[in-house]
Amino acid sequence: MSSKANKVNKALDEAIPLQEPIKLHESMRYSLLAGGKRVRPILCLAACALVGGDEANAIPIACAIEMIHTMSLTHDDLPCMDNDDLRRGQPTNHKVFGEKTTILASGALLTLAFELVASKLTDVSPDRVLRVIVELGSTIGSKGLVAGQIADLSSEGKEISLDELEYIHVHKTSKLLEAAIVCGAIIGGGDEIEVEKLRKYGRCIGLLFQVVDDILDVTKSSDELGKTAGKDLVSDKATYPRLMGLEKAKDMATEFLDKAMEELSHFDAARAAPLLHLAEYIAYRQN
Amino acid sequence: MSSKANKVNKALDEAIPLQEPIKLHESMRYSLLAGGKRVRPILCLAACALVGGDEANAIPIACAIEMIHTMSLTHDDLPCMDNDDLRRGQPTNHKVFGEKTTILASGALLTLAFELVASKLTDVSPDRVLRVIVELGSTIGSKGLVAGQIADLSSEGKEISLDELEYIHVHKTSKLLEAAIVCGAIIGGGDEIEVEKLRKYGRCIGLLFQVVDDILDVTKSSDELGKTAGKDLVSDKATYPRLMGLEKAKDMATEFLDKAMEELSHFDAARAAPLLHLAEYIAYRQN
Numbered sequence: 257m258s259s260k261a262n263k264v265n266k267a268l269d270e271a272i273p274l275q276e277p278i279k280l281h282e283s284m285r286y287s288l289l290a291g292g293k294r295v296r297p298i299l300c301l302a303a304c305a306l307v308g309g310d311e312a313n314a315i316p317i318a319c320a321i322e323m324i325h326t327m328s329l330t331h332d333d334l335p336c337m338d339n340d341d342l343r344r345g346q347p348t349n350h351k352v353f354g355e356k357t358t359i360l361a362s363g364a365l366l367t368l369a370f371e372l373v374a375s376k377l378t379d380v381s382p383d384r385v386l387r388v389i390v391e392l393g394s395t396i397g398s399k400g401l402v403a404g405q406i407a408d409l410s411s412e413g414k415e416i417s418l419d420e421l422e423y424i425h426v427h428k429t430s431k432l433l434e435a436a437i438v439c440g441a442i443i444g445g446g447d448e449i450e451v452e453k454l455r456k457y458g459r460c461i462g463l464l465f466q467v468v469d470d471i472l473d474v475t476k477s478s479d480e481l482g483k484t485a486g487k488d489l490v491s492d493k494a495t496y497p498r499l500m501g502l503e504k505a506k507d508m509a510t511e512f513l514d515k516a517m518e519e520l521s522h523f524d525a526a527r528a529a530p531l532l533h534l535a536e537y538i539a540y541r542q543n
Numbered sequence: 544m545s546s547k548a549n550k551v552n553k554a555l556d557e558a559i560p561l562q563e564p565i566k567l568h569e570s571m572r573y574s575l576l577a578g579g580k581r582v583r584p585i586l587c588l589a590a591c592a593l594v595g596g597d598e599a600n601a602i603p604i605a606c607a608i609e610m611i612h613t614m615s616l617t618h619d620d621l622p623c624m625d626n627d628d629l630r631r632g633q634p635t636n637h638k639v640f641g642e643k644t645t646i647l648a649s650g651a652l653l654t655l656a657f658e659l660v661a662s663k664l665t666d667v668s669p670d671r672v673l674r675v676i677v678e679l680g681s682t683i684g685s686k687g688l689v690a691g692q693i694a695d696l697s698s699e700g701k702e703i704s705l706d707e708l709e710y711i712h713v714h715k716t717s718k719l720l721e722a723a724i725v726c727g728a729i730i731g732g733g734d735e736i737e738v739e740k741l742r743k744y745g746r747c748i749g750l751l752f753q754v755v756d757d758i759l760d761v762t763k764s765s766d767e768l769g770k771t772a773g774k775d776l777v778s779d780k781a782t783y784p785r786l787m788g789l790e791k792a793k794d795m796a797t798e799f800l801d802k803a804m805e806e807l808s809h810f811d812a813a814r815a816a817p818l819l820h821l822a823e824y825i826a827y828r829q830n
Binding site: 272275276277279280281284327331334336337354355356357359360361362363364366367368370371374375381382383385386389390392393394396397398399402403405406407409 | 559562563564566567568571614618621623624641642643644646647648649650651653654655657658661662668669670672673676677679680681683684685686689690692693694696
């Protein structure tokens, strides 16, 4: 896993050289290269390899997805959104570069994500590249990630139902994880059945990821997490443990893990092993 | 011209139906459908037709470019940027919908622009569609539109040189006009020579557009312009008339117009007529 993450980190570093305008590119690099587990890029590479594709072809997509993820975080942290001062233990982007640079850098990251995919995949059929762009667009647009952010922001301080919570998580978190896997499979040359199986796997992984996040927030200390623990409770934010109880949330995580594994049974066991391990990693991670 | 603008307006209206999340889509539609001369879309359609393409194929690109243009305006108006309350005589997006919705809606418009181009051009070779996406990406990313916005914001209240002013205008205004024309020509099936001629035409038109904007700001009343006249002077903003004098700015406009016309001489005169008239329209417009 760490060798894949290193490949992605190297590609991300190269995708944004430090050039004029310096402050803008520093702002883009600051949040993008600030670490993080690179779960989405690794899932993308693994899905590409599972359907028999060359992992190298998935690198630009893996980078694009990480850029999109980063952009969504820098937006979330803005004063008019969650107004966060810290992210991954570091001052947030707008704290370092100022709000206007952060907003413009976020737009530039989003743009670069599409540009990378459109320009770097010269070995892949352009039809598949366009499918990836459409998939990314619908994942992050006004019926995807952005819809989740809007719902999340308007739910603050309100009692929301489990359905509403799921809407937020599916749109804000799950869809991008799903897209990472689906786009990897498309670019790897997967057929319709493979792509659909992996889409279902991705959906389970996405929900699993969020339930585990919620569980960790209430069961771990800030030191263990590397971020403020109990933040959701303090901010009165709806979470799975809060709406259904910790034990039921844990059962739900197990269910999503089982379902994800089931979708993988369609594939050759040896080749599916990396995605199987990633599912387990997401389920059993401690931070 | 107005029939082309109507076609674009209809396509823009259809591209963003009023759906859930309602407030988000209202915010996207509010600024996108608020009028405007649709200069960029019309240039795009005309360039497509000039190289022998079917104008219908350029409609999604024309819409994408108008979405990008709108996104750049709603960003520019934000409290942390120019902090404008009015745009085209109406309250700015964040005044109506709040800052966070505006920021998210702007991101959604940018995303939709790429998604439209990637999904709606099924009659065009996918290679050309990808070229358009790369062109749009480099036009609006960290070395394009966003670079111009950063430079513009950091120039406020400072004395800047003519070179710096040109950098801002080229990046903030001119490149998108150029891209509208270049992308129209690519999607219309233009060969390399045609695309390059139209790129040069586009560059002249872009600069012409901005010089004329600067001239109108100091020579017309607010009523005539439909926006606050003399705003650049009051805000101490660098403009061509301010840096070189009104007469020299007018000479410069004439030069750009002549150069633009010259690039068109490569093409059949009858077919080039619409782009020729558009150049004159941009040069001689009164608001």
